[in-house]
Amino acid sequence: MAHTVFIDGGAGTTGLEIADRLEGRKEFDLVRLNEGERKDEDCRRTALNFADFVILCLPDDAARDAVDMIDPESGTRIIDASTAHRTAPGWIYGFPELVGDSVVAGADRVSNPGCYPTGFLALIAPLVRARLLPRDWPYTVNAVSGYSGGGKSLIQFFEGDGNNIAFRDYGLGLDHKHLPEMQSKAGLTYPPVFAPAVVPGYRGMVVEVPLQITAMRSASPPAELREELARYFADAPLVTVHDEEVGELVLHKDAPPSDRLDLYVFANKDGSMARLVAVLDNLGKGASGAAVQSLNLMAGCDPMAGLRL
Numbered sequence: 001m002a003h004t005v006f007i008d009g010g011a012g013t014t015g016l017e018i019a020d021r022l023e024g025r026k027e028f029d030l031v032r033l034n035e036g037e038r039k040d041e042d043c044r045r046t047a048l049n050f051a052d053f054v055i056l057c058l059p060d061d062a063a064r065d066a067v068d069m070i071d072p073e074s075g076t077r078i079i080d081a082s083t084a085h086r087t088a089p090g091w092i093y094g095f096p097e098l099v100g101d102s103v104v105a106g107a108d109r110v111s112n113p114g115c116y117p118t119g120f121l122a123l124i125a126p127l128v129r130a131r132l133l134p135r136d137w138p139y140t141v142n143a144v145s146g147y148s149g150g151g152k153s154l155i156q157f158f159e160g161d162g163n164n165i166a167f168r169d170y171g172l173g174l175d176h177k178h179l180p181e182m183q184s185k186a187g188l189t190y191p192p193v194f195a196p197a198v199v200p201g202y203r204g205m206v207v208e209v210p211l212q213i214t215a216m217r218s219a220s221p222p223a224e225l226r227e228e229l230a231r232y233f234a235d236a237p238l239v240t241v242h243d244e245e246v247g248e249l250v251l252h253k254d255a256p257p258s259d260r261l262d263l264y265v266f267a268n269k270d271g272s273m274a275r276l277v278a279v280l281d282n283l284g285k286g287a288s289g290a291a292v293q294s295l296n297l298m299a300g301c302d303p304m305a306g307l308r309l
């Protein structure tokens with residue numbers, strides 16, 4: 001029998017892309033609320049407690065409220081795409097490549113990683129675990145995202161009349177909501193200095209960690225960092241660790257949805273400096289693709305079903 005799935009916030013950017021990925025899947029039946037019902041608390045409560053799986057694609061406060069609406073006796077299993085539960089006790093971090101497929105498969109409450117943390121953690125967590133990079137280094141993350149990363153309101157802003165933005169630097173208070181998960185899931189002593197920006201393309205992101213290798217007490221040479229990432233992700237179908245010569249990395253304005261995660265280690269000739277770079281779709285492995293990957297595991301389906309490789 002098919003599993004019932006309710007996407008709360010299903011009319012939003014992430015929710016719609018999850019529904020696209022579940023389209024035609026016989027293992028799942030979507031529970032749908034119409035326009036008049038989708039923000040009605042009673043209708044949502046009924047759907048939240050009826051479905052086998054609930055995927056929360058809501059602002060953080062609404063996601064917390066939705067979890068409160070679910071009766072623990074209902075047996076509903078939850079995937080939360082918001083920031084609300086990423087470091088909360090009792091929640092599994094839905095990054096199967098870092099926590100293990102079986103951990104996600106057996107979980108009742110899974111929190112999707114943030115889009116920027118997905119790139120940062122893929123680059124840093126395996127290397128810190130392998131002791132090839134130090135925990136106590138003051139890491140920096142520079143990143144750009146397509147404007148769909150800010151949901152409907154940022155999409156409206158970027159696509160609205162009179163917007164002439166070529167580049168939008170933000171997070172200037174150095175208190176971005178992704179810092180706690182970047183620090184804790186990589187096991188770092190300090191939160192990274194995070195410099196995010198938005199560019200006028202719909203989707204896609206480049207997340208970069210520059211490293212002064214020789215200034216670090218206990219860092220391995222760039223070639224070893226790349227080899228370890230390649231070894232770590234060898235069996236991860238969504239992740240590619242590149243070793244070919246690459247002159248530049250670009251995001252395309254008409255890029256199709258993608259659930260891939262592409263990792264690069266660039267270095268100068270003597271290996272004294274490196275740039276670790278992750279390229280992904282904020283709405284793919286950064287949100288909707290990650291949610292479907294976790295759903296597949298939790299429902300016992302092919303982990304890659306519905307995903308865009």
Ligand SMILES: NC(=O)C1=CN([C@@H]2O[C@H](COP(=O)(O)OP(=O)(O)OC[C@H]3O[C@@H](n4cnc5c(N)ncnc54)[C@H](OP(=O)(O)O)[C@@H]3O)[C@@H](O)[C@H]2O)C=CC1
Nearest residue numbers: 009011012013014057058062081082148149151152282287
């Ligand atoms: N966009 C991205 O790249 C990523 C997003 N996320 C996270 O996913 C979540 C959803 O983001 P995103 O899809 O971009 O946001 P959107 O703003 O595009 O969509 C949010 C949806 O939630 C609906 N909504 C808001 N409050 C309620 C409520 N109380 N009850 C029911 N529905 C409600 C909105 O309704 P209405 O249509 O009426 O506004 C909207 O349809 C956020 O927590 C975001 O941080 C995570 C990673 C990446």
Ligand SMILES: CC(=O)N[C@@H](CCC(=O)OP(=O)(O)O)C(=O)O
Nearest residue numbers: 081082083114115116145149150
């Ligand atoms: C471009 C843009 O505004 N991006 C969002 C992050 C999108 C995302 O990852 O959402 P979560 O916070 O739920 O992880 C931001 O920086 O707040």
